Amino acid sequence: MNHNTPLSPRPLQHLAESRQRVLSAAQLKGHGVGAAALNEQCRPGGPWQQLLPGVYLLHPGPPTADERLHAALLYAGRPQIRAVASVPTQAAQGEPHSPPAQRTPYANAMITGLAALTLHRFASAPPLLSLDRIDVMVPRTRRLRSTGFARLVRSCSLPTPQLIGGVPVAPVARALADAVAQLSESGPVRRLLTEAVRGGHCEPAAAVRELNQAKLLARPHVVDAVDSLLAEGRAIAEDRLYAMVREHALPEPLWNVDLRLPGGPQLGGVDAYWPDQAVAVELDTRAPRHSLRAESQQDSAGLEWSEHARKREHLERLGITVVHLTPRKLRESPDLQATVVRTALMASADRDPAAYVMVLPH
Structure with missing residues (x-):
């Protein structure tokens, strides 16, 4: 031919x-x-x-x-x-695969x-x-x-x-x-972001990170939707934490409390606290903060992480065990996270008594 x-x-x-x-x-x-x-x-x-x-x-x-x-x-x-x-x-029949x-x-x-x-x-x-x-x-x-x-x-x-x-x-x-x-209106943006988090499609931090890299966080209608997204993500993570404690028969903690040394400074808030075992759980729902400049976002995120690490180190020096959980861990492996918390509670019997701290409503 x-x-x-x-x-x-x-x-x-x-x-x-x-x-x-x-x-x-x-x-x-x-x-x-x-x-x-x-x-x-x-x-x-x-x-x-x-x-x-x-x-x-x-x-x-x-x-x-x-x-x-x-x-x-x-x-x-x-x-x-x-x-x-x-x-x-x-x-193509005679060509290499x-x-x-x-x-x-x-x-x-x-x-x-x-x-x-x-x-x-x-x-x-x-x-x-x-x-x-x-x-x-x-x-x-x-x-x-x-x-x-x-x-x-x-x-x-x-x-x-x-x-x-x-x-x-x-x-x-x-x-x-x-x-x-x-999209130029906040309504459709808010609906998409809310469904992404509520439906378990992605974590709020991942969504905000992509919006940040795309330089979309300077748009007012996007900023409004992101605020709703972070609030939605926080509420969902808390619900998963409540469900984990209940479904795995963990002792009931004190929820959303602030810790303070008697007569001293405030130590910070925790999402759950078992005072008898001196074990605290913190949910990490941090996400990149939005501002008009990427440099400001990075600086804000760095300061927030430093403050977060400083609080955790202070609590641990006082003998309080801090269990760090992320929304993704709670969604993908609640059984494993319940085991981590239970292990921390059981290990309290082998530790020196923690310093006395006041527990106040958050």
Whole structure:
């Protein structure tokens, strides 16, 4: 077969019956579909249509939500990928077998923003077909422009995507930041952030960190939503701590109290305290503080950590055992955290008596 030999109609019939209904021009070429045949199939009223530059839909009707996702990824992915790995072509049969990562047509591209949150099953995210744009994250060096329904989000460092239904999707915290960047009202931003925490999709600190890196914390409507997010995260973590104590039959502590030396300075607040065993539990719900300057955020976070460490060291010098828990630990391994607290309570019998401290309501 030479370049002048007419194309056989068999590849087109094979593609029409394939489950993969969205292909790039490079993939179609790998199936034996040349430029002339491609133009003929995509003529007005023809059986195929062009969705995006170099990306084709192999049926005449409107694309489904899944087809739009794959089309956006094909447009943004590396152009040198020539064929779908699961469908070997005649030209590729004699070539060495390539690693899977080199054969994916979506290399260095993943869905992000509102579309990604919909794939992560956010109830507050809109249906995929209602989105005018699908955000696709690509490396900053990618030479490509947003077009049609594919909007490119450039990034210096790509996170590791999660595969959802065969679609590479940005992690929740990163997708949140990309979604918030496109929203101008506090209501939708607050709903997304609240669902992220309440639904256990990500921790507040991770969400705020991504918003901070995206330089979104200078926007007033984002700052208002972040305040609600941190309060929501704190309340959820406290509820999990209450449930852990109750479900694992730990002794009932004094909740949310301040410790103070008699006649001396305040030692600070703790989330739970067992005075007979001198054991305290602290929830670490700290997150980067928002301000107009990144330097101020870093300085504030550093000062907050120093104060936190100083309080813990002071309590431990007084003989009080401080158990440090994070919301993530309580969510992912409550059994293990209950064991840690129980061990601290039991070990109190082998320690020297702690200094007497006053316990006051927080």
